[in-house]
Amino acid sequence: GENVEQHPSTLSVQEGDSAVIKCTYSDSASNYFPWYKQELGKRPQLIIDIRSNVGEKKDQRIAVTLNKTAKHFSLHITETQPEDSAVYFCAASIINFGNEKLTFGTGTRLTIIP
């Protein structure tokens, strides 16, 4: 089965600086890579995702890059703000018309220092 590794497990960044979180996956058939933000006691919220036919995707301060050959993908947050503090999970899946199992990474606790 799929295995997703995520690094670092904790990350502290000065407000305004950039944060980068990296994930690797094992199953070359995986073709969907979402990133979730989870605040304490709340549901995982999708913040950005990328399909395997795309190398990079941006949405305002957030971007995701994918290297299919190396089987790794990264989350980039620029101009970080205190409200970015949360746990971030990467995930990998094979889109299969209704049987999509998300395999999550172990999570990164991001702390933005004011």
Place this chain on the structure above:
Amino acid sequence: DTEVTQTPKHLVMGMTNKKSLKCEQHMGHRAMYWYKQKAKKPPELMFVYSYEKLSINESVPSRFSPECPNSSLLNLHLHALQPEDSALYLCASSHHIQGVYGYTFGSGTRLTVV
């Protein structure tokens, strides 16, 4: 309606009790999921229903029994649970229509087994 609704939000049950968790979505999604999330860990898949049929069971103990009465509802019946089953139980639904893919989590039920 773009939400997955879970009830109850909190549940405390004894090891001899029988209880049920409920999940509802009205987005027309044809796949629904149960995930279990322990504190400081990523969500782990338990069950997948696709078109109201169980398609994936991740070797979950029989004290957890899923049910999909119709395309909008998903239940998780609980019986004779153990304290280590205490966790956040997340429901999710997904769709893949005309190249657009979406995967939505509910707010979860925080279960405590005493």
